[in-house]
Amino acid sequence: MQAPPAPPEGAIAAERRGELLLIGINRPAKLNGFTPAMFRQLAEAYTLLEDDPQLHVGVLHAFGNHFTAGLDLPSIAEMMRRGEKAAPFGQVDPYDLGTPGYRRRTKPLVCAVQGITFTLGIELMLAADIVVAADNCRFSQLEVKRGIMATGGATLRMSQRAGLGNAMLHLLTGDEFGSEEALRLNFVQKVVPAGQELQEAERIAKLIAEQAPLAVVATRLNALKAVEKGPHAAMEEFIATQQRLSNSEDAAEGVRSFVEKRPARFSGR
Known part of the structure; x- marks a missing residue:
């Protein structure tokens, strides 16, 4: 370049x-x-x-x-x-x-x-x-x-x-x-x-x-927390983070795309 x-x-x-x-x-x-x-x-x-x-x-x-x-x-x-x-x-x-x-x-x-x-x-x-x-x-x-x-x-x-x-x-x-x-x-x-x-x-x-933006960010931050503060600190966030992500529009789209056998179209919401 x-x-x-x-x-x-x-x-x-x-x-x-x-x-x-x-x-x-x-x-x-x-x-x-x-x-x-x-x-x-x-x-x-x-x-x-x-x-x-x-x-x-x-x-x-x-x-x-x-x-x-x-x-x-x-x-x-x-x-x-x-x-x-x-x-x-x-x-x-x-x-x-x-x-x-x-x-x-x-x-x-x-x-x-x-x-x-x-x-x-x-x-x-x-x-x-x-x-x-x-x-x-x-x-x-x-x-x-x-x-x-x-x-x-x-x-x-x-x-x-x-x-x-x-x-x-x-x-x-x-x-x-x-x-x-x-x-x-x-x-x-x-x-x-x-x-x-x-x-x-x-x-x-x-x-x-191409992946769900909210899930990508949450995954990155949780892995980083495990490195910096230890696995137990990262584990403490599992349930709350998964609950938040599961209630997002992207999670609903992930389920729809699975059922309809097509690539997901994520919005970051």
Whole structure:
């Protein structure tokens, strides 16, 4: 996909495709290194996905040969020293960490990564729900090589997905690893030939968008609660959530479509 025009500090492109929102990182001349403006626009795109009832699934991707080399440190270092965040308060946090002052995403997000996927890139993909990686990916969580710490979720999610020892191997060395290692560690869910990652991510996103939106959101949030707060906290919601969903128009349509042996036409109500 050809990158749309962008200023030198980069931009985030948001493109509607039916019920999907394609969110594109656009600064290929600088390996898609993130500036404050880009991170602000990324939060705005996530907020658009969350707030627009016509949008059901997001697809995060990048223009050019690489996903992102991470933060553009010269442009963002001063904000880090002051303890400031680039994303405005009140918007959806792309890291989805539940940080006070920021909203959390409820709708699903599929991520496509290729080439260099360093630091911020890994944390953004770990914050997504499903990740498709090109077979040419180069991953590195290399903050320790820069004298700083990963604070976008890697220290939490790497150990959740891969176990503490595997997380420490990559977090404490800042080494570089490839797509097959990322697949082994459950950091990504599929590996495809380079150039096919966005197409496959869109295919998965469209399959999700065909399902009942209320049920998709409820399922995602319950699974996330089980990871973050434990299985018992998630189980406590089963009856109330199922009762709410069973009384929705989509549940009635699900029954009708089953009886009539046809694809369901869900409305999100």
